[in-house]
Amino acid sequence: MTLLATRQLESYYGDFQVLFGVDFDIAAGEVVALIGANGAGKSTFLKTICGVLGARRDAVTLEGQPVGGLPPVEIVRRGIAMVPEGRRLFSSLSAEENLLMGACARREGPWTLDAIYRLFPLLAEKRRAPAATLSGGQQQMVAIGRALMSNPRLLLCDELSLGLAPIVVKQIYDALPAICDGGMTAVIVEQDVATAQRVSSRLYCLQEGRVTLTGASRVLTREQISQAYFGV
Amino acid sequence: MVGTLSWISTIVQGVLLGGLYALFAMSQSLIFGVMRLTNTAHGDFIILAAFAVFSVAVAIGLPPAAAPWLALILMLPIAFGAGYGLQRLVLNRVVGRDPLPSLVVTFGLAIVIENLLQEIYTADPRSIESGGLNVASLSIAAGLSIGTLPLLTFAIAVGIAAGMQWLSGRTALGRAFRAVSDDRDAAQLMGLDHRHVYALATGIAFMLVAIAGALHGLKTTFAPADGPALLLYGFEAVIIGGMGSFYGTLLGGIILGVTQVIGFRFDPGWGIWLGHIVFLGMLLLRPTGFFAKTR
Numbered sequence: 001m002t003l004l005a006t007r008q009l010e011s012y013y014g015d016f017q018v019l020f021g022v023d024f025d026i027a028a029g030e031v032v033a034l035i036g037a038n039g040a041g042k043s044t045f046l047k048t049i050c051g052v053l054g055a056r057r058d059a060v061t062l063e064g065q066p067v068g069g070l071p072p073v074e075i076v077r078r079g080i081a082m083v084p085e086g087r088r089l090f091s092s093l094s095a096e097e098n099l100l101m102g103a104c105a106r107r108e109g110p111w112t113l114d115a116i117y118r119l120f121p122l123l124a125e126k127r128r129a130p131a132a133t134l135s136g137g138q139q140q141m142v143a144i145g146r147a148l149m150s151n152p153r154l155l156l157c158d159e160l161s162l163g164l165a166p167i168v169v170k171q172i173y174d175a176l177p178a179i180c181d182g183g184m185t186a187v188i189v190e191q192d193v194a195t196a197q198r199v200s201s202r203l204y205c206l207q208e209g210r211v212t213l214t215g216a217s218r219v220l221t222r223e224q225i226s227q228a229y230f231g232v
Numbered sequence: 233m234v235g236t237l238s239w240i241s242t243i244v245q246g247v248l249l250g251g252l253y254a255l256f257a258m259s260q261s262l263i264f265g266v267m268r269l270t271n272t273a274h275g276d277f278i279i280l281a282a283f284a285v286f287s288v289a290v291a292i293g294l295p296p297a298a299a300p301w302l303a304l305i306l307m308l309p310i311a312f313g314a315g316y317g318l319q320r321l322v323l324n325r326v327v328g329r330d331p332l333p334s335l336v337v338t339f340g341l342a343i344v345i346e347n348l349l350q351e352i353y354t355a356d357p358r359s360i361e362s363g364g365l366n367v368a369s370l371s372i373a374a375g376l377s378i379g380t381l382p383l384l385t386f387a388i389a390v391g392i393a394a395g396m397q398w399l400s401g402r403t404a405l406g407r408a409f410r411a412v413s414d415d416r417d418a419a420q421l422m423g424l425d426h427r428h429v430y431a432l433a434t435g436i437a438f439m440l441v442a443i444a445g446a447l448h449g450l451k452t453t454f455a456p457a458d459g460p461a462l463l464l465y466g467f468e469a470v471i472i473g474g475m476g477s478f479y480g481t482l483l484g485g486i487i488l489g490v491t492q493v494i495g496f497r498f499d500p501g502w503g504i505w506l507g508h509i510v511f512l513g514m515l516l517l518r519p520t521g522f523f524a525k526t527r
Contacts, residue, residue: 050421076423088418090411100404101411105423150423 002063003028003185004049004080004154009059009068011041011048011209018044020209026187028153031180033188033200033217037229040206042189043085046156050082051075062154076105081152085159085189087143089131095142096127102149109151110182116145119178137168144172148179155179155186161195173199193225207231237375242497243490244378250489251386252451254482255444256466257473258392259437261481264470266409266433267327269334273342275463277438280345281311281445282454283353286360296363304446308439315438319431327430342459349456357453366451385447389482392440396478399436409433468511474521483522 004026011019018041026032036042047053049060051072060068062078070078081102089098099116117124120141126134131142140160147155161169169192176199180186190196196203197217205213205228213220213228256278263269271277288303289296322341326333368380400406412419412429419426448454448462465488473484488507495506514521 052417052421072420073423073425076421082421084418084421088415088421090414090418092410092414093407097407097410101407101419101422101424104408146422 001028002026003030004187005061006045006049007059007061009045009048009055011044011053011055013044013053018209019048022206022209022211024204024211026154026185028185029180029183030202031176031186031188031200033190033196033203034206035190035193035196035203035225035229036206038191039208041209042206043158044209045206046082046158046187046189049075049156050080076150076152077107079107079151079153080156081147081150081154082156083140083143083147083158083160086162087139089134089139089142089146091132092130094128094130095123095134095138098131098142099123099145099149102146105150107151111148111151113149116148119148119175120145135168136164137171140164140168140172141175144175144179153185155184156189157186158189159191160188161190161192169195193229205229241376241378242493244376245382246490246493247486248378248382248386248489249493250469250486251382251389251482252444252447252485253465253469253488254389254485255385255392255440255447256462257469257481257485258389258396258478259440259444260466260470261473261475261478262396262409262433262437262440264475266413267430268331268413269323269327270331270338272335272338272463273345273459274338274441274466275461276342276345276349276459277441278445278448278462278466279454279456279459280349281307281442282360282449283349283358283445283456284310285442285446286358286449289360296361297365300360300362300446300450304442307442307446311438311442312435315441316431316435318438319434320427323434324427324430346456346459353456355455355457357455358449359453360446360449362450381447381451385451388443388447389485392443393478393482400478405432465507468507471519471521472511472514474523477521477523480521480523 002025006022006024009019009022010017022045034042034045044053048055051070051074055068057068058066062080067075067078090101093101099113122138123141123145126138131139134142160172173195188196188200200217202215203217203220204211205225207228212231213224260271260274263271285300285303285307288306289299292299292302294302322337323334326337365381369377370380370383371377400409408424408429412424412426416426469484469488470481472487473480473482487510491510492503492507496503
């Protein structure tokens, strides 16, 4: 059953067009990756779904309901949560307070503070630490936990590996199966193609705001992806 | 011995005066901490509150020992509503990275309020009848007595500083204030409606303004044009203490009060001036204040 779909999605920063008619589908329980070079429009795509950028009402549908262009507050209430690019933690709040902020939308579900601490035991020790003093990996765990606290149906992860050491990236992505076990649907935006292929069942490749390739992650070859990624 | 005692008395007076200045500044500290908004009409809102409490106290008709306090309690929910409404309808449109729109809009508000008060009340100074409270004093040691109203004002200021610190650090609303202040867009992604959060902050700030206005009006006379001076004292207290920290604002008010009273001791013309000198010194040497939490 399709959870989220976009049809001919366009997105603009002011007059500057970034997305040119993107078609995208994700079914409940799937993990779909979105890859592409810098500036391809991956983050813009996520921001448009989240309501940060405007869109035509019918360009984005959630379980069939048109939700394009609704304000972020509304989107979160309907069960879409974003782990923003670069974490965007609240620097004057502690780790635990950041997690609590995720629960503002007051949606019911399995993700409570205790559940987050079971998922990321490292955070339990650091719960009272100011967010700004956490390491990159710990901050990423808090950012993911914060998004999970709103008990979303769809989790949008924007460049989880950004600025993190490879071993830390592996730690983060190792937690993904545990997150998705309960039926969570996730869109993973990644610059690291190998990781994206490994953690997802399907992937889309964006190049200059257009979908240039889509298919099952394990089936697509290096050549196909290179062509779609760079457009050569 | 007499010299020392009189100096102690001066300092104590200054500390208690600082409590009133801290009260003026608490609401500024809150609003600037949450939304980086500078309200040029702040002092005028305090005077407006003083006039409102004055009118309501007169209308209630109870003896002066009780009337102003009842009037203040009645005013608190009205103040909250006025602050919430003003933020949602007017000020939310000018909150943003550029400080100029908010300065200009609130400057316009200041002019409107001053002239409105002048129309309704004339330029005559008023005072809220306190039933003798404004001249009552307590004797706390041999030869040392302090005013009851200043002591009460100081106690209220400390209580409010503690209360605001508790609100900020230990409640969901305080978390929301800090989150929205850190990163408004990320807060939206969490499902926080920043327009509502900002309006709640202004609503609470206006309740603090009402308390400050009532205590000011009980202590001294006030007139429609008095607003800008109060804005300045509040602003100085916030800068000296550091923005975003309520205990810092309390300390800033105390430092300002003590400075002014020491200045007055030397010459009646020097009190306010010495306060300004200390404020300017602070801006030069430590612009973020003693306890700044907000950059």
